Amino acid sequence: MxxxxxxxxxxxxxxxxxxxxxxxxxxxxxxxxxxxxxxxxxxGIHPPSLEALDRIGVASALVDEGVRIRRGVAIGGGVEVAGMSFDSVSGRYPFVLSVxxxxxxxxxxxxxxxxxxxxxxxxxxxxxxxxxxxxxxxxxxxxxxxxxxxxxxxxxxxxxxxxxxxxxxxxxPLRTYPDRYLMGDFADGTPFGPDAALFLEALGIVESFPLPGRVRRWVARLPGSMPEAPTAGSLARIVRERTGIAVDAGSNSMLSSFGVRSRLxxxxxxxxxxxxxxxxxxxxxxxxxxxxxxxxxxxxxxxxxxxxxxxxxxxxxxxxxxxxxxxxxxxxxxxxxxxxALGRPLPCPLWHVRNRLIGSAARVPAINSRVAARFTMH
Missing domain, CATH: 3.50.50.60 (FAD/NAD(P)-binding domain)
Known part of the structure; x- marks a missing residue:
């Protein structure tokens, strides 16, 4: 036995x-x-997980292999709404590791x-x-x-x-949500480097994260109805329409669409x-x-x-x-x-109000630090 x-x-x-x-x-x-x-x-591997993984001796190699995301920016309408640093979330691992x-x-x-x-x-x-x-x-x-x-x-x-x-x-018990997303990995032609970027757009959120090897992951909330099956081209089109950033659909190396559920x-x-x-x-x-x-x-x-x-x-x-x-x-x-909820589509007047509120909150150091800690599971 x-x-x-x-x-x-x-x-x-x-x-x-x-x-x-x-x-x-x-x-x-x-x-x-x-x-x-x-x-x-x-x-994404958060700081508490890196501390846990260090207990079995694999954290160091993963850190060497991955991208250290030390900062996230929120962008709306082409303007930076808020910035968030992870420098204070951990003495040893002040970043989210992307691998x-x-x-x-x-x-x-x-x-x-x-x-x-x-x-x-x-x-x-x-x-x-x-x-x-x-x-x-x-x-x-x-x-x-x-x-x-x-x-x-x-x-x-x-x-x-x-x-x-x-x-x-x-x-x-299972709970389902109306949200659906499409994500894919593409060659990174953006100026964001190791930063994560969240595009808080009226048509729905677009998220962007760096990966090793000059690759970037894009995640977009899908419209209520998609007339065609999701493709790398459709994700690239959504990114372009909402952010103005051109993504090379031909460089796609992973594509996945998913709905959202919770179960406990x-x-x-x-x-x-x-x-x-x-x-x-x-x-x-x-x-x-x-x-x-x-x-x-x-x-x-x-x-x-x-x-x-x-x-x-x-x-x-x-x-x-x-x-x-x-x-x-x-x-x-x-x-x-x-x-x-923050990533769902909004009418333009409410979209402007939401983004202003997020920007105002992010400028308060105590709130910014607390949100950074929540995002990194501290």
């Missing part, structure tokens, strides 16, 4: 596995994908492999899970063969469509099985909090797992974990709702 089975080999599951392996815990990570995903939706999720996952998997080359099992589909009070049994299909993994504890980090959450029938479980600890990351809380990608929230779940859960394995765990610790992490997730949901 192994100590911990982790269902899901994405960034959250791999990070938890590395934390536990470093402490001598035996771990198996069951990942449905046979190969790493090269599609990078998440790119493609695929590279982050690769760094995490390399760390896990260095600790235990057999920890990650790819092509493993979980078909059943059972907690009998003394151990957890996980039914798995790998390469067409059925098997059962026995572990003292199990952690589900298997994403928004969590198989474990469904198998255990864990309630997770009532409890994250279910006996010997825990649910963390997107499996426990689905949050709007606007604001880039989801992956970071999952890492912080794992960082707080790891010492509790060690206590459970040592039989020194107390029920109040598990209740405290549930309370703290669900409060953090609820706060992130509220922040994402604010972010989305």
């Amino acid at each position: 192994i100590d911990v089975v982790v269902v899901g080999g994405g960034p959250v599951g791999l990070y938890l596995a590395a934390l536990l392996l470093q402490q001598g815990v035996s771990v198996r990570v069951l990942e449905r994908r046979t190969e790493p995903d090269t599609h990078s939706r998440a790119i 493609p999720q695929a590279r982050t996952e690769a760094a995490l998997e390399r760390r896990v492999a260095a600790l235990d080359g057999g920890a990650v099992i790819r092509g493993a589909t979980v078909t059943g899970i059972c907690d009998d009070g003394s151990a957890v049994a996980v039914d798995v299909v790998t390469a067409g063969r059925e098997s059962r993994v026995h572990a003292c504890l199990a952690v589900a980090a298997d994403g928004v469509r969590s198989t474990v959450r469904q198998l255990l029938a864990i309630p997770a 479980v009532k409890r994250m600890i279910h006996g010997r099985i825990s649910v963390i990351g997107d499996a426990a809380h689905e949050i709007s990608p606007i604001g880039g909090q989801g992956m970071n929230l999952g890492w912080l779940d794992a960082a707080e859960l790891a010492p509790l797992i060690l206590n459970q394995l040592a039989h020194t765990s107390h029920e109040r610790e598990l209740r405290s974990f549930d309370r703290n992490r669900l409060q953090a997730a609820a706060k992130a949901v509220r922040q994402s709702e604010i972010n989305m």
Whole structure:
């Protein structure tokens, strides 16, 4: 019997596995994908997450590989409405690190492999899970063969469509929003350098973030109706219409459209099985909090797992974990709702008023610093 089975080999599951392996815990990570995903939706790593990632020795390499976003600017009608510096949010990491999720996952998997080359099992589909009070049994299909993994504890980090959450029938009320977005990565021909730019336009927000290799990600709120299927050309057209910036559609390297939902479980600890990351809380990608929230779940859960394995765990610790992490997730949901509201289309008179109010607030140092801290999850 192994100590911990982790269902899901994405960034959250791999990070938890590395934390536990470093402490001598035996771990198996069951990942449905046979190969790493090269599609990078998440790119922003916030300062608290960099501090967490440093605990497994991968933060430094990621910082060297990524772009350090130290400043964000809000622009409306071609004029800078507000500026925000992240210099005061962290003594060690005063920036948001921009690095493609695929590279982050690769760094995490390399760390896990260095600790235990057999920890990650790819092509493993979980078909059943059972907690009998003394151990957890996980039914798995790998390469067409059925098997059962026995572990003292199990952690589900298997994403928004969590198989474990469904198998255990864990309630997770779903809320949908009317907002839809289109994002894509293009060659960066802007003068923004390492800065992030938010275009607060009357027709809807356009967001722009630097990526390594002189690439820039553009995210635009879509109109209520799109007559054609979203393409790189349509995103480039939206960017041009709203910001005046020409984007080379032919340089597109990633394109994705998405709607927005939120989902929050009532409890994250279910006996010997825990649910963390997107499996426990689905949050709007606007604001880039989801992956970071999952890492912080794992960082707080790891010492509790060690206590459970040592039989020194107390029920109040598990209740405290549930309370703290669900409060953090609820706060992130509220922040994402604010972010989305600020980016919705407005009639011109209201658009002018909103942008003036944002500019006035940003000129108050205390407010500016507080908003910077909220955006970086401090």
